[in-house]
Amino acid sequence: MARGQTAKVMDAVRAHIEGRSLAPGARLPSVRAEARASGVSVSTVVEAYERLVAEGLIRSRPGSGFYVSASAAPLMLKAVAPRWDRAIDPFWISRQSLEAAPGTSMPGCGWLPAEWMFEGGLRRALRKVARGNAVELADYGSPLGLEPLRALLARRLLALSIPAATDRIMLTESGTQAIDLVCRLLIEPGDAVLVDDPCYFNFHALLRAHRARIVGVPYGPDGPDTKAMETIIAQERPRLYITNSAIHNPTGATLSPATAHKVLSLADKARMTIVEDDIFGDFEQEPATRLAALDGLDRVICIGSFSKSVSASVRCGYVAARPDWLDGLIDMKIATSFGGGRMAAALLYETLSDGAYRRHMEEVRRKLGRAMDRTIARLERLGFTAELRPRAGMFVWCRLPQGADAGHVAAQCLGDGVVLAPGNAFSLTGAASQFMRFNVAQCGDDSIFASLERALR
């Protein structure tokens, strides 16, 4: 009898780990809490936990509790392939999109179709670099990265009133790597980190890799709910808040100046660092308030890349931060990826300093505006409601018709070769099960709406 109950507790823990609701590094409920929740005795839970320790699936830390082993997840995962039955987790959209067969429709993916990107500029840049000097072609980059590109980024940031001098900018392999390095420097396992709810799903995946405690702050049309943020800060004492500037992913909302000011005041009082991800900056029609501009790049760390506007194939991002943090970031970059990608930086520099880039982005913004109107209209005909009409960008965040579950619809459409972005991939609270993010640049195909209509029936 007791043996059966022990096995039941063990199975439940295993299921949580496989389903990733307990990520590697996560702390298990205390023995007492688990006993209460499962309606078994404390000694049954102790036995179950101890057997799972023996299996290597969890670990005990004396005085601290039980944690999911780092090695637990990979040993239990299945073979590599797009999987329809994959739970809606922070990897759902990225894996389905990145692993999609050619020809798959991807209204849920987070980037423009290849033919919308700055193809001509990139071809010119490749030919120019092909004639460049041997050092550019063959050597490691300097720790901060290619100086002319950093100078160009400094000028662009200054235009947004962000005082990032050339030597306060470090190039990285990607915007994601920039956030990762900041987390490696500033976060300890178990630290609380605030994110928007909903937010870009990969913030969740990244923070799980750091074993941070992820806490969501409701995000509205003007930015985060600062009342809620104040309460959460008092409770959780977060070390970091990670957010988007310019155009919020997934909601398409824009941070208002008043909210920005309030967020900074809260951060100052709580001595909380903010990472402002500016990846959609070039999609704005009018530049919105940047936290880093109000703050003078003191408590705010600014990161970005051009994966959405120039090329996702050429990997290069940046981080702008206080000078006294840069040395630590450099060491961390060297330790974990050694020299930076000089070639990628050179290609990006040639592309961004090409006068045609500005005209290219004007055209992209025009096309996105048209696609936005068209997509919202088509979705409304199916019963979707756009939460707000974004001022710019490629995303619109929609409520599904009454009663429809985004996860079910996404799973069904996947069967038709349509990759969607169900709301709960963006929300840890599961509050977004009635929502979906649509990329209007990827919604040109009639079959998407036909598939949605079938799934909604």
Next chain:
Amino acid sequence: MARGQTAKVMDAVRAHIEGRSLAPGARLPSVRAEARASGVSVSTVVEAYERLVAEGLIRSRPGSGFYVSASAAPLMLKAVAPRWDRAIDPFWISRQSLEAAPGTSMPGCGWLPAEWMFEGGLRRALRKVARGNAVELADYGSPLGLEPLRALLARRLLALSIPAATDRIMLTESGTQAIDLVCRLLIEPGDAVLVDDPCYFNFHALLRAHRARIVGVPYGPDGPDTKAMETIIAQERPRLYITNSAIHNPTGATLSPATAHKVLSLADKARMTIVEDDIFGDFEQEPATRLAALDGLDRVICIGSFSKSVSASVRCGYVAARPDWLDGLIDMKIATSFGGGRMAAALLYETLSDGAYRRHMEEVRRKLGRAMDRTIARLERLGFTAELRPRAGMFVWCRLPQGADAGHVAAQCLGDGVVLAPGNAFSLTGAASQFMRFNVAQCGDDSIFASLERALR
């Protein structure tokens, strides 16, 4: 009086943290041990530690002890610049080499001069990719990475009897990132990891970032000292052993088949995973035994890149591992760097499938052989002794003339614009203070030997 003693303990801890002998995440000596070592009372140490906790420099983990805060180091580091007074630590050589002004002599650096690299092949590759399709230019790579490059790597590995099918290989941004991802998946803070003593200094830097307990195994002319390894495994129960195959960095030694077999037997018994870094494979005259070949890529994870032979500017590495680990590695890659560098993979594929690459490497090996003989002869004239004459590669590991300290000589030569590689950067035990690594491809300049001669006087 007690107040003065408290301050003294605090200063000593601060100095250790600044000098990086206590890295972020490192555990401080226990209160009792510190009291004994400093000759003060236990309560004095308790007070000192508690004040440092209040300063945010260290953290207490109940039941576990005191640890250096992750945020301690960056807040204390100086501005970014090459520093002569930098302590010889795992970053010494990388920072001095990567930050060197143009024209600096770098006999201590770990790569070939730019003009020795496969420049022509890379120019051809750039022009070819410039004519390629839009997806290649603009889109994210797939999670595993460009299939034709993985197929090419699979064939190369098979030629070394390593059974890495195309779908058992994942591309990464660099060889370093490949090891980093493996560590993120398999290592928990505090886990013991074996490295060779001496070993590539960046293994130390990387493992510190993971807060691993780093344990060195003496490395001799045939590979690691397996007697010592057996004892250390029994004591430390390491999770991982990270080593070079083919040509050992820094000693230039080659793993013998008998040692390889013995290492694998020990690893099997202890259920220890091995990371085999094959980065110098293409420099071998005759391929040496690979651990992954004996093991069938089960317990051994094979990683590599072409930063040393094709280009360090184009970032692309790989990891070949058991299929059941790949899914976890993919998730970790997406979480921390999102899509792979499709462009870098395309450039590397074009370069490696260029028939001229084989002839290029033959020429590099010939040049290295001549440079090896010439450099050893010149060093011997100054009183250096090569520990062994490497069969291939760019490194020779030399003992300094009687009584000379490699750290002092390196600091002095840095004043002449010569970046050397002092032994203790490769050894955590400090046992290599009489040794230096020389890169024979970077030793063509007479001024290097003049500077060494002056420093040795």
